[in-house]
Amino acid sequence: MKVLKQRSTCPISTALDVLGDKWVLLILRDMVFAGKSTYGQFLQSAEKMATNILADRLAVLESQGILNKAVAADKKSKFTYRLTEKGVDTVPLIIELVLWGAKHCPTIIDPRLLAELQDEKAAAVEKYKQLARDMARA
């Protein structure tokens, strides 16, 4: 059981104690926007995270109740990671990261997705939260 130290009682600081890590948020991105759920799928991302870092971050996220680990339905040797409701609640944060990155950094993004997030943010947040929930049940 991974234990994180809380630096203060500030909500921002405490949120950052777990979410203030590049790899953690890329895992959440892959779950929300790419529907990924296994160790092998997370390793295939463009950012090439190291295997030990991935294992460590999955353990942190599980111990923090942001995702659940379970044996896959089809294979006993496979695990699936699913978002809890606490994990689903990071969707608005991830969407703000998309919007900031797309506006201020040189990046590549599907223009339709960007338009959807910009023009109907509240609806898009609900849509991706629900998608994340549906995947968690699958």
Next chain:
Amino acid sequence: MKVLKQRSTCPISTALDVLGDKWVLLILRDMVFAGKSTYGQFLQSAEKMATNILADRLAVLESQGILNKAVAADKKSKFTYRLTEKGVDTVPLIIELVLWGAKHCPTIIDPRLLAELQDEKAAAVEKYKQLARDMARA
């Protein structure tokens, strides 16, 4: 001039290359919600960041165009750091961090601030963006 390496062309990943750091976001928090603008003020936060880390992160934020450094109006030995519009645009992200932290972690927050952020998020985002802009002119 600090150079950051971009891990991919994904907007989330690229945003995280600069914002995916606990100390960077605490500096932005202090500017937006506490109106801080000097090296000495940042050092006084509850999280006690080390002096060398603070100097490093301020240099990163300046080189990324998120804040500007200028000699203070009153004293030549003092610098003031102010948010650029790129920095002001992190306000929605910071507000999502507040909401997630307050909802899912044991933290302490003024109930009126929380209610304001929860019940009228869009208006609150605009309000704090404008406050941040006004401080940048002061």
Next chain:
DNA sequence: TCAAAACACTTGCAAATTGCAAGTGAAAAT
């Protein structure tokens, strides 16, 4: 049925980053 492949990690280690304490140098106050 038995060897090979897939899958999810673990381990070892060099290199980079962090956190702490102390030091530096210029301007302000006394």
Next chain:
DNA sequence: ATTTTCACTTGCAATTTGCAAGTGTTTTGA
């Protein structure tokens, strides 16, 4: 003139990262 304030810098031990290789179960396929 001297002390204090302010904004850093430096040195160094300890932690964390990133890379490559290895381990131990399933599962697939001949």
